[in-house]
Amino acid sequence: MAxxxxxxxxxxxxxxxxxxxxxxxxxxxxxxxLVKILVAGPFGVGKTTLIGSVSEIRPLxxxxxxxxxxxxxxxxxxxxxKTTTTVAIDFxxxxxxxxxxxxxxxxxxxxxxxxxxxxxxxxxxxxxVLVDSRRIDASFDVLGLVEESGLPYAVALNEFPxxxxxHGVERLRRxxxxxxxxxxxxxxxxxxxxxxxxxLALVDHLLTRDPxxxx
Amino acid sequence: xxxxxxxxPLVPAYLSTGGVARPSRPHMERLTxxxxxGEPLRQGPPQGSPEGLPAAGLALLEAxxxxxxxxxxxxxxxxxxxxxxxxxxxDLEDRRLVLARPPIPPAGRFDPDLLKRVADGLRAxxxx
Numbered sequence: 001m002a003x004x005x006x007x008x009x010x011x012x013x014x015x016x017x018x019x020x021x022x023x024x025x026x027x028x029x030x031x032x033x034l035v036k037i038l039v040a041g042p043f044g045v046g047k048t049t050l051i052g053s054v055s056e057i058r059p060l061x062x063x064x065x066x067x068x069x070x071x072x073x074x075x076x077x078x079x080x081x082k083t084t085t086t087v088a089i090d091f092x093x094x095x096x097x098x099x100x101x102x103x104x105x106x107x108x109x110x111x112x113x114x115x116x117x118x119x120x121x122x123x124x125x126x127x128x129v130l131v132d133s134r135r136i137d138a139s140f141d142v143l144g145l146v147e148e149s150g151l152p153y154a155v156a157l158n159e160f161p162x163x164x165x166x167h168g169v170e171r172l173r174r175x176x177x178x179x180x181x182x183x184x185x186x187x188x189x190x191x192x193x194x195x196x197x198x199x200l201a202l203v204d205h206l207l208t209r210d211p212x213x214x215x
Numbered sequence: 216x217x218x219x220x221x222x223x224p225l226v227p228a229y230l231s232t233g234g235v236a237r238p239s240r241p242h243m244e245r246l247t248x249x250x251x252x253g254e255p256l257r258q259g260p261p262q263g264s265p266e267g268l269p270a271a272g273l274a275l276l277e278a279x280x281x282x283x284x285x286x287x288x289x290x291x292x293x294x295x296x297x298x299x300x301x302x303x304x305x306d307l308e309d310r311r312l313v314l315a316r317p318p319i320p321p322a323g324r325f326d327p328d329l330l331k332r333v334a335d336g337l338r339a340x341x342x343x
Contacts, residue, residue: 025292026282027248033329034246034285034318054340060291065298091287096336100329103246103285123244123321125333193341203334207327 022058032099037199038121040107040146041130042138046158047106048090050130050189054104054196055092062089064116087113089120104199109142117145127153128202130189132160136175143176152209154183154202181205231271231295232302243286243301246318250283251276254312268310271295272303276312 039047052059063086090106105120107113107127121127127146131139146153155178173184183205187198268276271293278284278292290300307313319329 025288026284027288029282031248031283033332034248035324035329035333036246060288062287062290062297063294065296091291093288094337094340096333097339098332098336100332100336102333102336103287120245123246123318123324125324125330196337196341200334200337203330203337206325207330207334 022056025057025060027101028095030099031095031101034101034103036103036105036124037202038107038124038127038146038151039104039130040109040127040142040153042109042132042135042142045130045132045138046189047130050128050156050158050187050195050198051090051092051104051106053190053192053194054094054199056095057093059090059092059106061091063087064089066112066116087116089116107142109139109145111141111145114145118149121149121151124151126202126206127151128198129153129155130158131155131172131176133157133172134160134162136172139176152202152206154185154198154205156198156201157184157186158189159186181209231299232269232306235302235306242317243305243315244318245285245287245297247286247304248283248316248318249275249279249286249289249304249307250314250316251279252311252314268306269303271299272307275300275303275307279313 039050041047048059066085066087087108089108092104094102094104096102105124107117107120129139129142129146155176157172169184176184178184183201185198185201188194274293275289278289284292286300286304287297289304290297293300295303304313304315308315323329
């Protein structure tokens, strides 16, 4: 049998630049509680950009086989099938003071990813749904998946330079059919502080929710 | 989403586990933390013997020499599906070569204290 990649601690291929702090993937000794938030949205909405702006490691990705991700997520049957399609799921990580390590998983929103979605969403705190205000309809699928999964969520409009300004918050909320208490913020996914603010909108939402709902 | 890295893994996923399709332990999640037990690898049977380990299992042990990793991180580094790493890690745990620490159970994730630590931690991360 051929050997697996031998240099297992180096950055994945495809990244550039000198090895640095962001290439140290191993967990810090202080890591205690690992939690995750989904960064969900259609292709090209800026999920990986947001993850990269916050992550302490260069975003990594796993190759996920769509056909394997059935109800029995641990079953490899079907991987042998050459027609299996794969999708790359990006993720990043932030070690927070106090031993919490927050993982951010970039999760595509199409209906055909449903089984994979369920596996990744298992145990997640919630989802930050990224929306491109130039193409709101591309986010309908992902909002449907989030709502069906029961994950609490917040919406962040990723501000693209040529996006129409002041679209009208209320009109957008109506177009996305958001509940009155669902937070909606704008962010620049390229900017770390702005991305952190969007994540905070979600976490603050989780903290203020009716505890009875949080089941 | 990013594109695939150039080239394919040398070992197809279905062979990386030695043909085993399900993990022997049910609790391997994406955020289960894997660490070496410190058992020396080159030790006689029955425990801690590398004999019979698939190459990918050895590669996983090698990856953990630098420190602990979540299952999903090991999968990314080894370029294997998460499901394959679940199988490999469970096997290594059975052999007492690897410790696996499960993440916070879903019931505990909305603990206000935990959420406050996440919020405070994120605020502390912001820079001017």
